[in-house]
Amino acid sequence: MRFIIQQTLNALQLGSVYALIALGYTMVYGILRMINFAHGDIFMVSTYLGFFVASFLLGWALHLPMAVIFVLTLLLAMFGTSLLAVFIERVAYKPLRQAPRISAVITALGVGLFLENFTLATIGPEPRILPQVVPVINFNIGGVAVSSIQILILAISALVMFILDTIVRRTMTGMAMRAISFDKTVVPLMGIPVDRIISITFALGSSMAAVGGVLYGIAYMMDPYMGIRIGWWAFISAVVGGIGNIRGAMIGGYILGFVEIFVAAFLPSTYRDFVAFALLLLLLVFKPTGILGMPVVEQKV
Amino acid sequence: MNRRWWLPLILALLFLLSILLPHFGILNLYLQQVLMYVGINIILTISLNLVNGYMGEFSVGHAGFMAIGAYISSLLTVWVFPKSWGPFVFPLVLILGGLGAALAGLIVAFPSFKTRGDYLAIVTLAFNMIIKSVLENIEAIGGPRGFMGMSKLTNVAWVYVWVLITIFAIRNFVFSAYGRGILSIREDEVAAELVSVNTRQTKILAFVISSFFAGIAGGLFAHVLQFINPRSFTILKSTDVLVMVYLGGIGSIMGSILGASIYTILLELLRPLGVWRWVVGPLLLVILMVTRPRGIMGLREARWLLPAEEVQADAAVTS
């Protein structure tokens, strides 16, 4: 039992990160029907941004309280990452909006490769950890190990996901986003500024990734290629949840976290990838649109 | 006109060159190596273009099929046939590798085409990852250490021949009655269905053919390197092929030839840049895609690849 509770905690921590990144995939897909393969690398950049902001704030010896530094790091990383994502959208994806949508996917692949290798060439290949902006305290509750970082990850993820969900469901902007994803041709006729809504979508999606990135930098480590694997797993999370659906992406993220941890926990860990992807295929055979996905209507893009 | 006779002539001449140039050392080993990579990439790109370009689906696991072809053909040349038979059984071995990949293609295709949309992408992605995981877990074929012991059976001439076979096969398939069914699926699946195209069956067939040639490319690849390991066939390899397809232009064999050649050669030329090579390369790709969103050829085809009646129709339209 202790073992299972411990593994559940592990899975929740990993799932939170997947869920945060999956949101970016699903939001962009919802609005543009495009798989933004650069998203995993945007997540990577956000972690580096967090690293530089935190090092800067600590290095300046302003004697700010830890909590302030942490919040500033988080906010600045979110802001910087949003700017980057909006810039990428304007320069690399927007000119392709009328082109076959796959062209934008290839551009996204190119942007992703560029981000990875530019980081490698300029910052260097060595892995880095975020300076300690959160004190690490390990608790032992009845034989189950819980760390302060784990609690922080779970809490912050839940909070920002709740905020995002509220924005999408309760504000005019959110309504416009949902409207565009429902019908891209009619919505502009109703006076909705499509370009601005798309930018906001990219900004929101990438700031979710930035939250994930900073939390990830605290709990794990960063290197220029880290976005590849996490990006793919988060993308699959979005698909499992039903791509285009925001709550689906959150659920998908946690499911993937649970699959990854529990397969390794109860089967020989060698087979983890094999079993995880076989389960994914099985799910898709029975529920081809994912857990919360709408049935696909015949659509031309 | 009589443009039909010079084409085979040029192709035959090139074949002779592909034997003679390496034989007399006019083409150094490095250039030969790169030419072979170009050829293998052309095969991969054209075959993926069949699914992603002509049919308008989105498959992202091409390297998985390549892996199957590479492993089957290597196991055959190392374990089954005596080494001295190598050069004689090589075509057979490649075809068996291709058939293995085709079978895998059939298994993947069967459930994948039930629905439309991007779900083929996920299935092929998962397939690619599963193949890599399986290969890593089979200790008998080396696991993550890889498999070696093949002789260097692939040479420029063989690659050239297989490139020609691929071009010929895919071109004839695309312009056959069946193949036109594929094009109609891309343009409008419902309409295609209405004019009694069996869309599912057509899609599966195209996917199987595509997988077959990916397997052939894998076999050639294995016998250039004389060493294969699961890491050579990751999703990164698949995305390489994707880039070449869309760089060249979907629905165009000439586009695939150009896309694969330019991508492969450009990256070799950028070698002196060191770490910056993979910064400049993707940047060029992005610029090219933004300025030419439909790729280099973009649905157009070189005249020499079109059947005669298409050329006439084409001429009628443009004049």
Next chain:
Amino acid sequence: MFKKVALLLLVLVLVGAFVACAPPVPAEIKIGVNAELTGGIPVVGASCKNAAEMAVKEVNDAGGLEVGGRKYKVTLLIEDNEDKAESAAAAAQKLNTAGVLVHIGANASRNAIPASTVCEDAKLPMISPWSTNPKTTAGKKYVFRACFIDDFQGVVAAKFAINELKANTASVLYDVASEYNKGIAEIFKKTFEEAGKQVVAFETYTTGDKDFSAQLTKIRASGADVLFLPNYYSEVPLQVQQAHKLGYTDTIFGSDSWGNLELIDLCGADCEGLFFTTHYAPDIATPKAQKFIADYEAAYGKTPDDVAALTYDAFGLAFQAIQAAGKIDRQAVRDALASITKYEGVTGTMEFRGTGDPVKSAVIIQIKNGKFTYYTSAAP
């Protein structure tokens, strides 16, 4: 029509530019490096490149390499192999046609093996600094390495666990998709179990993973006496920290891939007191090794890792062999390499006994007060 012509021209120019790259006749000694500058393990490539540039600069600053009474300048050609097998083969072939005398690299076995096939066919002497897979050199005449092979290190680690750590049960966590980690892990398990001990948890992950909590929770539940982590220094800190977070308190030890001081930066206090097997200990290093470490730190602002030290030794071996050969000839250099009976390297004394694998001893290092300190030695 115009566009088609333009395109055709573009392709022709590309091909032409390509053919134009044909090498001029060398007037100096060319040494080629085939390294993983981009791709999965860029740290390895960077260290390899740094050490190579340093080794060549030292020789050139001293006026060049003296061969047969004449001084030659050494030119270094560095190719990136992207950590891809096919690119490693192409890079090796490019270096070969560029007329290098010795080929240094590639580092990871998955790249070194295809490169070794190319070098063997071209009768080009190759020294891999870091490839530990036996297949890289097996049955080849022209391929050498500067490191010891997986088997040796796995045995050393297992004996260390039994004799020094007094372990009766052990657990292992290793990267199943990486041949180096897998090789050592399996030899360790075999040796450990042959001694009548038990490996109670043998857990794996896949390259690129950053979360090991599932496996480590299992390892903790298994109650093993020791945890063996034959993984790269870039991953070890995460594994150690996560193990500690999950309440694991017993001894952890590893292999030569830990040998980078960044490990301590990344790991902090968590790695204090841990052990690993490696090639040399900085604190009892020979004067040659100490000079190397000091020069490297001065040049690049960081401590050399095992790849850097081994690359430097690969160059040392190459230089010694070229001088012993007395002429600029690949066959002569190969013969001289094969008959090296004593090479005093940064990573210890090496000798080739008929194969491409050097005979050299290992040391065991303990991390103490944030430093790598000598603990004990293990003979081959």
